[in-house]
Amino acid sequence: MKYEVVIGMEIHAQLLTKSKLFCGCSTEFGAEPNSQCCPICLGFPGSLPVMNRKAVDHIITTALALNCTVARESIFARKNYFYPDLPKAYQISQDDQPLGERGYLDIMDGSRRIKIRRIHLEEDAGKLVHIEGEPFSLVDYNRGGASLMEIVTEPDIRSAEEAAAYITELRSILRYIGVCDGNMEEGSLRCEPNISLRLHGAKEFGVKAELKNINSIRAVQRGVAYEIERQSQILDEGGTVIQETRRWDEASGTTISMRSKEEAHDYRYFSEADLVRVVVDDAWLNRMAAALPELPQARRERFIAAYGLPAYDAGVLTESKEIGDFFDKVAAISHDYKVVSNWIMGELMRLLNETGQSLEQSHMTPEVLAEIIALVDKGTINLKSAKEVFEESFHTGKTPSKIVADRGMAQISDEAALSGIIEGVIAANSKVAEDFRAGKEAALGFLVGQVMKETRGQANPAMVNKLLREKL
Amino acid sequence: MMTMKVSRKEVEHVAFLSRLALSEREAEEFTRQFNQIFKQFEKLNELDTSQVEPTSHVLQMQNVLRQDSVRSSLPIDEVLANAPDREDGYFSVPRIME
Ligand SMILES: [Zn+2]
Numbered sequence: 001m002k003y004e005v006v007i008g009m010e011i012h013a014q015l016l017t018k019s020k021l022f023c024g025c026s027t028e029f030g031a032e033p034n035s036q037c038c039p040i041c042l043g044f045p046g047s048l049p050v051m052n053r054k055a056v057d058h059i060i061t062t063a064l065a066l067n068c069t070v071a072r073e074s075i076f077a078r079k080n081y082f083y084p085d086l087p088k089a090y091q092i093s094q095d096d097q098p099l100g101e102r103g104y105l106d107i108m109d110g111s112r113r114i115k116i117r118r119i120h121l122e123e124d125a126g127k128l129v130h131i132e133g134e135p136f137s138l139v140d141y142n143r144g145g146a147s148l149m150e151i152v153t154e155p156d157i158r159s160a161e162e163a164a165a166y167i168t169e170l171r172s173i174l175r176y177i178g179v180c181d182g183n184m185e186e187g188s189l190r191c192e193p194n195i196s197l198r199l200h201g202a203k204e205f206g207v208k209a210e211l212k213n214i215n216s217i218r219a220v221q222r223g224v225a226y227e228i229e230r231q232s233q234i235l236d237e238g239g240t241v242i243q244e245t246r247r248w249d250e251a252s253g254t255t256i257s258m259r260s261k262e263e264a265h266d267y268r269y270f271s272e273a274d275l276v277r278v279v280v281d282d283a284w285l286n287r288m289a290a291a292l293p294e295l296p297q298a299r300r301e302r303f304i305a306a307y308g309l310p311a312y313d314a315g316v317l318t319e320s321k322e323i324g325d326f327f328d329k330v331a332a333i334s335h336d337y338k339v340v341s342n343w344i345m346g347e348l349m350r351l352l353n354e355t356g357q358s359l360e361q362s363h364m365t366p367e368v369l370a371e372i373i374a375l376v377d378k379g380t381i382n383l384k385s386a387k388e389v390f391e392e393s394f395h396t397g398k399t400p401s402k403i404v405a406d407r408g409m410a411q412i413s414d415e416a417a418l419s420g421i422i423e424g425v426i427a428a429n430s431k432v433a434e435d436f437r438a439g440k441e442a443a444l445g446f447l448v449g450q451v452m453k454e455t456r457g458q459a460n461p462a463m464v465n466k467l468l469r470e471k472l
Numbered sequence: 473m474m475t476m477k478v479s480r481k482e483v484e485h486v487a488f489l490s491r492l493a494l495s496e497r498e499a500e501e502f503t504r505q506f507n508q509i510f511k512q513f514e515k516l517n518e519l520d521t522s523q524v525e526p527t528s529h530v531l532q533m534q535n536v537l538r539q540d541s542v543r544s545s546l547p548i549d550e551v552l553a554n555a556p557d558r559e560d561g562y563f564s565v566p567r568i569m570e
Binding site: 136266 | 485486489490491528529530531533534535536537538539540541542543544545546548551552557559560561562563564565566567568
């Protein structure tokens, strides 16, 4: 392509706090409209905001995870704009001296570094509801005043794939450090890429369009790809791109121009006199740094180095913290790490997907999986039975040994018991036995099959093979 | 005669951003007052502050924070008590087009 793609990404993440940013109203999702509001979050005259410490903790943690410099002294500002989702007609946010600045996030297996410009804390707006054909809009302020984090990158992203990779990695980190649930469908993680094109080697940036209404990782990739295509067509035809906000429309797979909220953004930031500065001293910073868990990238590298796992496995196993933690716990008991990985990527993830449960909600534990692997190792059950045991344990929490006993699944590994059955099979198939003795190796497979049939699949296949050869 | 730093057009723009409707006379009056205020600041600007740290707040307090605990909110009827219009527990406002 003759154009260079230039993308900057702005994301808003709802922070996992029980109460709002400046008042004690609950942040629980799905409550009755306007049931979680008070004089502070409704902006009544005379009310005063008091900041939630947990929200500041979350921003510091994120800033550390994204390699940012944490501001030792941070201040808050009023961002003024008139819109019904904002009861005070200003949003308490940060302009100068945000809590985090100048960090980076590595993506695509460390081959690309995306610089983070800033991370700041602000309050969320209420929710507007539009009803088709009505002359009014409805406002629910339950979300208004909830704590929100904004993370802005430098314009370092160069393709739709990189945009998707950035959001994937960032979401994974936010979940690992427990600051945001990362749910894009429900809007707890919202991303707004701004996209522009310029000729390779050009010094000036092109005119950018900002994308909104992106509610999945796939939509990030598709929306950005569409926008790149749209803009290059305009430029190819000698036209000019207009600076505007465009809405991603999932159904048509296109972006649609949105009429702007206000003619031009003129937020008239000024300092929020109702809040005093936040000073982060060494003790606070060190406490947050010490509580930082192992991050996805470090864990991927460790899974490859310490367990000898393929890069693909390491990627899948570390995408969520709970799966990664689970792997570590099973691996502490079962040392055939690739086998552990196969079980988790296969059966466990399949069942989690099918049931829509989280690992915590299911009955699967590291001990159960380790026991199943050991039962297969010892030859007590074959792989097919093991999968059935796994599924039952997953649903009921019954221990594998109990399931094996209750369902009579144990393989017949007892030589005496198998000898009798095998002699019977040879006697009943004397023609096939003759063929084998005459050198027809394939005949053995048939005899093994007959023994398995006699034992309803519970004979230990290795032992059947060995005994058959001996007796023939 | 005073030099005009702030034009009447700027005053009208600021009024629009705040959704204030100004009469002819008010627009005139506020333009005059804005310019007077600016003149006062120019006087302050004569002071050499190159050696003074900017003040972000008049209070020397810091870290006034609260624990993340939930307290009860207002009953919905009280939340909506001052609303000019309501609908099914929501505030109702003139339709917003997106
Ligand atoms: Zn409140």
